[in-house]
Amino acid sequence: MKTTTEAQKIIFKDGKMVVPNKVLIPFIEGDGTGPDIWKATKKVLDAAIKIAFKGEREISWVEVLAGQKAFDSTKDWLPKETIEKVKDLKVSIKGPLTTPTGGGIRSLNVALRQIFDLYACVRPVRYFEGVSSPVKKPELVDLIIFRENIEDVYSGIEFKKDTKEVKSLIDFLKSLGHTVRADSGIGIKPISEFGSKRLVRKAIQYAIQNKKPSVTLVHKGNIQKFTEGAFCEWGYEVASDEFCDETVSEKELYEEHNGTAPSGKIIIKDRIADNMFQQLLIRPNEYSVIATTNLNGDYLSDACAAQVGGLGIAPGANIGDEIAIFEATHGTAPKYANQDKVNPGSMILSGVMMLEHLGWNEAGELINKAFAKTIKQKRVTYDLERQMTGATLLKTSQFADAIIENML
Numbered sequence: 332m333k334t335t336t337e338a339q340k341i342i343f344k345d346g347k348m349v350v351p352n353k354v355l356i357p358f359i360e361g362d363g364t365g366p367d368i369w370k371a372t373k374k375v376l377d378a379a380i381k382i383a384f385k386g387e388r389e390i391s392w393v394e395v396l397a398g399q400k401a402f403d404s405t406k407d408w409l410p411k412e413t414i415e416k417v418k419d420l421k422v423s424i425k426g427p428l429t430t431p432t433g434g435g436i437r438s439l440n441v442a443l444r445q446i447f448d449l450y451a452c453v454r455p456v457r458y459f460e461g462v463s464s465p466v467k468k469p470e471l472v473d474l475i476i477f478r479e480n481i482e483d484v485y486s487g488i489e490f491k492k493d494t495k496e497v498k499s500l501i502d503f504l505k506s507l508g509h510t511v512r513a514d515s516g517i518g519i520k521p522i523s524e525f526g527s528k529r530l531v532r533k534a535i536q537y538a539i540q541n542k543k544p545s546v547t548l549v550h551k552g553n554i555q556k557f558t559e560g561a562f563c564e565w566g567y568e569v570a571s572d573e574f575c576d577e578t579v580s581e582k583e584l585y586e587e588h589n590g591t592a593p594s595g596k597i598i599i600k601d602r603i604a605d606n607m608f609q610q611l612l613i614r615p616n617e618y619s620v621i622a623t624t625n626l627n628g629d630y631l632s633d634a635c636a637a638q639v640g641g642l643g644i645a646p647g648a649n650i651g652d653e654i655a656i657f658e659a660t661h662g663t664a665p666k667y668a669n670q671d672k673v674n675p676g677s678m679i680l681s682g683v684m685m686l687e688h689l690g691w692n693e694a695g696e697l698i699n700k701a702f703a704k705t706i707k708q709k710r711v712t713y714d715l716e717r718q719m720t721g722a723t724l725l726k727t728s729q730f731a732d733a734i735i736e737n738m739l
Contacts (some may be wrong), residue, residue, distance in 0.1 A: 338391030341421040341689075343653055348421070350689045352388045357416050361426015362398045363663025368675035369426050371731035375675075375698060376682045378735045383694040393420065397439055398428040409439055414446060423656045424685055426678060427663040441487070443656060444480050449649035450526060451533050452478040454632040454660065455684065459706045462640035463718035469639050471616040475543075476635065477534035478628025479562075480649055482526045485625045489518035522558040522624060524565050531566040533650070534622035535574050538597050546570075546578075548601040549623035549631065562624050563601050570599040604631075611635060636660070643673075643714050646680035648688070657685040671726040674712040676702070679734070701737035705730070708737075 339351040360369045373392065380388055395413040402408050408431050417423050428439040443449065454476045458469040490497040492514055501511045511517070531548065538546050548567070552560025570578045574597075581600035584590060592598050602610060604627045611618065611634065623631065636645035642661040649656045659678040667673050679698065686695035706715070709722035710733045716722040725733060 338389075340419065343421075348653075348690075350691075354388075354390055354689070355393055355420050356390045356685075357393045357395045357413075357420050357423040359395055359397045359413075359423070359425035359428070360400060361659065361663065362400065362429040363427060363665040363668045364670075364673045365398075365426030365428075365659075365663065367667075367669065367671055367673060367727045368659060368678045371675035371727050372424075372678040372682050374728075374731045375679050375734050376686070376694075379686070379694040379697045379701075379738060380691065382738055383691070383697050388691065388694075395423070397425070397443075402431075409442060417443075417656070418447065418654065421654055422685060422688065423654075424678075424682060425656055425658045427659050427661060429663050429665075440658070441485060444485070444649050447649075447651055447654045447656070448481065449651045449654060449656060450479065450481050451530055451650045452476075452480040452628060452632075453537075453648045453650055453684070454478065454628075454636075455646060455680075456632070456635040456639055458639040459644065459703050461707045461709060461719065462644065462715060464638060464640060466612065466638050472611075472635060472638050474615065474618050474621060474635065475537065476621045476623065476628055476632045477530060477537070478623055478632060479522075479526060479530045479625045481625075482521050482523060483558075483625030484518065484520060486519070486521050488521070489516060492516045520555075520558055522562050524561070527562045527565040527624075528569045531569045531622045532573065534620050535570060535578065535597070535599075538620045539574070539577050543597065543619040544592070545598040545600060545618065546620045546622055547607075547618050548599070549604050549607045549621055549627050550601065551604045551627070552601075553603055559604075559624060559627075566601070566622060567599060607631065608634060611638070632660075640715070642677060643712075644676035644680065646677055646684050648681060648684050650688075655685075655688055657681040657688070671728055672713060673727055674714050675727050675730060676712075679731075697738050698734065701734045704737045705733045708733075 336353050338353045338355045340355045342349050360366050395416045397409050397413055401410055430438050457473045497517050500517050504511050534546050548563045550559040550563045552563045577597055578599050579596045581598055584592060584598055636642050645660045647658055647660040658681055661677055664673060683695040683698050709719050710725055711722055712725055712730050716724045
């Protein structure tokens with residue numbers, strides 16, 4: 332029997348999230364193709380929840396505005412009301428947002444991450460049978476990337492060539508014994524112990540909760556020893572100081588355990604960033620959870636997505652200590668807007684991540700299985716259809732209907 336209780340918001344009690352059976356969740360429709368993929372996503376999520384929980388659980392959707400739709404109606408790209416609602420209701424989902432031209436916010440996505448301190452960009456990557464791939468064994472890719480979301484290049488600290496500020500910085504660096512060409516622009520790359528440790532902590536917690544075999548710290552510490560290298564050192568410190576009962580370092584693995592991890596122990600290892608690209612191509616099955624700095628994570632997550640079929644089926648989330656925003660990882664693709672054409676997979680699978688975050692795993696698993704079955708049947712949108720022999724071309728809305736059909 333369907334619940335008749337009023338929808339309630341998520342709260343935190345004693346540091347733990349409490350999710351009501353009928354929960355208020357904000358959504359940002361998104362720009363460009365956002366409305367098309369959101370309609371499909373909402374339909375799939377609602378159907379899965381209804382089937383999995385037989386009406387006992389439900390999401391009451393609350394629209395909040397951001398991007399072009401917000402600007403058109405309020406003359407503000409990111410209204411105060413949206414910020415307040417997302418903060419109050421804790422868990423949200425969003426479509427792709429356009430980047431405002433001219434002055435103001437450089438990126439709405441970055442602004443949301445910084446406003447809510449969503450320090451972990453979480454990107455799972457897995458292969459669905461039947462999807463065309465540029466690699467020979469894409470099925471070996473099954474990992475999740477935790478990318479630091481606030482610091483490094485996303486701090487946005489930079490100074491333009493020939494300005495007073497950049498000249499002062501060049502002079503200051505010269506006083507410290509470093510020569511920088513006079514016609515340089517300069518960016519500053521902060522990587523803090525606090526930011527690094529909380530990111531690695533979240534990655535290890537995920538590995539423990541999901542029984543993953545390893546966490547790999549990816550960095551460029553062979554060159555940038557006090558930023559990238561420090562990230563690696565701080566990551567090992569988190570593992571040894573806070574998770575010593577659950578983890579073992581790769582060094583300890585070979586020095587003390589003959590290369591075999593003790594039962595139940597998660598291996599903590601590290602790799603240089605450039606080498607990691609090669610590792611993920613030739614031995615991706617050796618990696619399950621990756622924790623890395625901002626720019627490295629930006630490159631690696633898209634490169635991994637390319638191995639399994641592209642951003643169209645790559646989900647993502649931006650997660651802090653309490654607030655989480657789940658999102659499509661691709662752009663707005665405005666030339667396809669309102670054509671009911673594009674692949675809604677990224678946003679649907681981000682919705683699966685959201686369901687898992689809520690603890691509604693049964694509904695998430697239902698979608699995952701139906702999504703995989705639909706692709707295996709070669710009933711897909713144009714981006715996948717053009718790469719498959721004998722595929723059936725579906726519209727965005729039809730793809731959603733096919734997924735729902737495969738849940739029943």
